[in-house]
Amino acid sequence: MSIEKIKVDLGERSYDVSVGVRLLEALDEILGDVFYSREWRRAAIVTDANAGELFSAPVEKGLADLGLDTSVISIIPGEISKNIAIALSVVDSLAEAGITRADVVVALGGGVVGDIAGFAASIYKRGVDLIQLPTTLMSQVDSSIGGKTAVNLESGKNLLGTFHQPVAVIADVSTLISLSEAEYASGLAEVAKYMFLCPEAFPGQVGGALETLIGRDTGDLLATVASCASIKAHVVSVDERDAGLRATLNYGHTLGHALEASTEYEGLYTHGGAVSVGMAYAALVSEATGLGEPGLAARHRAALGSAGLPVSPLTPAPPFETLLAFMAMDKKSKGDLTMVLLEVEGRPVVRTGLDPELLAMSYTRLLEERS
Numbered sequence: 132m133s134i135e136k137i138k139v140d141l142g143e144r145s146y147d148v149s150v151g152v153r154l155l156e157a158l159d160e161i162l163g164d165v166f167y168s169r170e171w172r173r174a175a176i177v178t179d180a181n182a183g184e185l186f187s188a189p190v191e192k193g194l195a196d197l198g199l200d201t202s203v204i205s206i207i208p209g210e211i212s213k214n215i216a217i218a219l220s221v222v223d224s225l226a227e228a229g230i231t232r233a234d235v236v237v238a239l240g241g242g243v244v245g246d247i248a249g250f251a252a253s254i255y256k257r258g259v260d261l262i263q264l265p266t267t268l269m270s271q272v273d274s275s276i277g278g279k280t281a282v283n284l285e286s287g288k289n290l291l292g293t294f295h296q297p298v299a300v301i302a303d304v305s306t307l308i309s310l311s312e313a314e315y316a317s318g319l320a321e322v323a324k325y326m327f328l329c330p331e332a333f334p335g336q337v338g339g340a341l342e343t344l345i346g347r348d349t350g351d352l353l354a355t356v357a358s359c360a361s362i363k364a365h366v367v368s369v370d371e372r373d374a375g376l377r378a379t380l381n382y383g384h385t386l387g388h389a390l391e392a393s394t395e396y397e398g399l400y401t402h403g404g405a406v407s408v409g410m411a412y413a414a415l416v417s418e419a420t421g422l423g424e425p426g427l428a429a430r431h432r433a434a435l436g437s438a439g440l441p442v443s444p445l446t447p448a449p450p451f452e453t454l455l456a457f458m459a460m461d462k463k464s465k466g467d468l469t470m471v472l473l474e475v476e477g478r479p480v481v482r483t484g485l486d487p488e489l490l491a492m493s494y495t496r497l498l499e500e501r502s
């Protein structure tokens with residue numbers, strides 16, 4: 132069993148992100164230290180039908196081997212489940228399972244399960260312990276680390292949420308083999324984001340490193356997920372509440388979120404697909420403001436393209452005015468037009484007060500690049 136441990140340093144609330152191969156089969160061993168420092172008697176595994184079918188057996192066994200009385204709460208897969216009604220039904224199931232404040236909730240699945248289970252664990256009995264067992268590339272490199280939980284409201288995505296740090300994150304990269312092409316590619320876009328923000332954490336050029344990952348070799352995945360998790364862990368340790376540095380992780384997400392919202396989250400774009408287009412756009416905006424080094428946008432297109440990721444909006448592309456309205460509403464933009472830009476790979480800058488005309492011109496360029 133190969134394993135890398137990365138610490139999220141938050142004083143008394145510090146925890147490890149363990150990244151490795153076949154970790155779900157050795158849960159009792161990996162959880163050992165955390166387990167012995169607590170007095171859990173019961174565990175509730177929150178999962179969805181897909182992740183549950185694939186992975187709940189070894190997880191249940193590992194928890195049983197630790198002597199925990201374990202129950203499973205399963206939700207319907209997909210973003211459709213990320214709402215307050217499902218969150219409250221999970222909370223009800225926690226009560227029915229007899230979970231007390233001295234017990235633990237275990238999130239087994241992708242970002243949807245992690246967000247719902249995390250939200251439920253944060254409000255049930257004013258907060259119970261949470262373990263994240265992420266099984267998608269997206270959740271391993273991003274959503275399971277950092278303590279943000281959320282559900283969607285009719286009026287927008289992730290509008291209701293809490294901060295609730297887990298006590299452990301265990302990312303078993305062997306689980307990524309069964310992911311669909313589309314879900315894997317979506318996670319790959321978040322990996323690309325880390326590569327653009329922090330290229331020195333990865334071997335070689337961004338394009339080559341991304342292309343290698345298409346093969347899903349577990350050794351490559353272990354190294355890559357560990358690098359991404361280290362960056363996220365560092366950012367969260369420095370800026371837990373999103374006041375500064377953490378905002379740079381929003382790279383590619385301003386246009387990305389607008390593209391998702393303008394298609395009303397119909398699933399035309401995966402989250403990562405939208406972010407990939409958003410990064411190609413952010414690089415063009417970076418160049419247009421004079422901040423970004425010439426050639427940055429071309430390098431983005433080549434690197435994302437080499438991993439089969441999209442670099443331009445789907446046809447028919449939404450008019451810029453529609454996207455601008457969503458970009459201005461973005462909850463992270465504080466009412467001003469704000470984007471994360473790059474001077475060059477590895478040097479992000481958060482820019483506020485961006486000129487809408489410059490943004491429109493860059494969008495025209497993005498559309499022109501379509502082949």
Ligand SMILES: NC(=O)c1ccc[n+]([C@@H]2O[C@H](COP(=O)([O-])OP(=O)(O)OC[C@H]3O[C@@H](n4cnc5c(N)ncnc54)[C@H](O)[C@@H]3O)[C@@H](O)[C@H]2O)c1
Nearest residue numbers: 181208209241242243244266267269270274279306309310
């Ligand atoms: N809290 C945060 O900081 C944060 C950060 C980024 C994203 N998110 C949230 O994460 C969610 C997206 O997460 P996601 O991309 O993991 O989507 P997801 O949870 O919907 O999972 C994608 C699909 O893959 C299936 N699946 C999960 N693991 C699998 C496996 N190993 N093999 C085969 N199928 C598997 C799931 O059942 C689902 O159908 C969004 O709701 C987003 O808002 C949260």
Ligand SMILES: [Zn+2]
Nearest residue numbers: 321384402406
């Ligand atoms: Zn994202």
